[in-house]
Amino acid sequence: MKAYLITIGDEILIGQIIDTNSAWMGQQLNLNGMQVAGITTAPDEEQGIRAALQEGLSKADAVLITGGLGPTKDDVTKKVLAGFTGGRLLFHEETYRSITRFFEQLGRKPTEAHRLQAYMPDNAQLLRNRMGTAPGMWFEHGGKVLVSMPGVPYEMKSLMKEEVLPRLKAQFPLRAIAHRTLLTSGTGESRIAERIADLEDTLPPHIKLAYLPNLGQVRLRLSGEGADLASLEQEVDSWAKRFRERLVDIVFGEGADRLQAAVGRLLQERGLFLATAESCTGGYVGHLITSVPGSSAYYTGGAVVYSNELKQKLLGVSPQTLSQHGAVSEEVVREMVAGTIEHIGGQVAIAISGIAGPGGGTPDKPVGTIWLAVGNRQVTEALLLRAGKDREKNIQYTGAHALHLLRQFLLRHYPQ
Incomplete structure (x- = not known):
């Protein structure tokens, strides 16, 4: 069984919001044995929506649509779907009562626009939306299925789980x-x-x-x-x-595991505490580590040491080493590891110093030159990265390699 996904909204086309609905829907459909034949975004106007519907029906057994079901004049999905499938918009009393109850719970009264929202295609099966005011709509058209859902992600997800996926699985043979x-x-x-x-x-x-x-x-x-x-x-x-x-x-x-969580498990299993010292990454590695719940069981803390003065004052890096080799060097990150363990604590440490960019590079140390070191009191291992010119990507790339280097260090030096 093949499905085609259509998101409706000018706000997606102009980049005001990101279409996360299609990614989530594609994942859920695939997990349930359904293939996604295509994804498109249509503008808030009839011609564009009709073209997307025709494209979807030519490629798939079911077309799933999100967006354009609100109470404002730019939400035209219902009108287009009714005309496309040969139906009419009629006032639906039960939908209006549901909208009224929703606003009463908020201490507000529905507007005339909400009354217009209660006009529904007479040829659609309405799907209960427990998370909002706009019901989903299920159409049978030319031997295929059209499903329309709200664009609000949590409303769409509720409808998909409770109504749409069970119906699709019941209607189509799935592998x-x-x-x-x-x-x-x-x-x-x-x-x-x-x-x-x-x-x-x-x-x-x-x-x-x-x-x-x-x-x-x-x-x-x-x-x-x-x-x-x-x-x-x-x-x-x-x-x-x-x-x-x-x-x-x-x-x-x-599956959905994360490298920082895997490293955290290794540290905790071995009864070790980690400390970090970061220059060009500005605390990013510390952020990754502490994004894992329970990281206080194995993370002592960290220092962000951009200036040479702070490297000397907080970590005890030698002025001679800085003068002779420069802050971005193997020698400095090795001393940073030793100083981090000595002054911040923990049995193992990560140290980083580099040129993340976009400026600051030199002919012998261009932008993207980044030194990493991982070690304990006995052994320190260093790695030179040659990254690119994009600052944000360089920081993320360095963070991933720092955690990888730490994981390899733990497996080699603290085997179980």
Whole structure:
């Protein structure tokens, strides 16, 4: 079964808001054995909506629409859908009572615009919206299905879970779909592809591998399609295990896990506390670590040390080292690790110093030159990154590599 997604709204087309509805709907449809044949955004006007409907119906069994169901004059979805499917807009008393009750609970009275909102297509099955005033609408048209839902995300999600997905599953034959996602860090997709090329070549036709790269990380998604879900999941699990064993040094988790959470588990399992010292990343690594609930069980704290004076005063970095090698150097980040453990605490530390950009580079140390170090009182390991010229991406890239370097350090020096 194929579905086509249409979001309606000028605010999406002009970039005023981001279309998160389609991403969530696509994910849910796929998890329930349905394929998304296409996604489009239509303006708040009849011609554009009609064109999107015709496109969707030519490619899919069901067209799912969000947006354009509010009480204002620019919300024209109902009118267009009624005309497109051969229906008429008629006043719907039950919908108006629902709108009235909603506003009474807020201590307000509905307006005339809300009364107009209660006019519904007479050929639609109305779907109860427990989270708002605009009901969803289900149309049968030419042997296919059209579904219209509010654009407010929490209203759409409620309708999808409680009304739309159960109806779609009951109406269309569906094939089983299973996904497993392996999460890797520290290695680019081309190098990963080289390491698993032989495994990938032996995948059966009904199981596909996708590479989903991000800054410093790559997700490997195995997707299988078949007739029986239980046997399919067992088969995909078996393949995921083979890929994970091949990439055991860089796979840190699966599914929705996060690298900072995986590192936190390693620290907590080993009874270690971490401290951080950051220059060009401005506390970003500390932010990643503390975004995990319970991080106080393994994170002592951190220092943001941009100036050379602060590196000396807070961490005890040698003025001679700074003078001889410069702040962006292996020697300085190694001393920062030692000083962080000594003055901030913890058994292990991360230190970062670099040129995030867009300015500040020199011929021998261009923008994107970033030194990382991870260590304890006995051993320190350093890494030079050659990043790009975009400041924000450089910071994110550095954060991912810092956590990866820490994870590798813990596995090597604190094995269980």
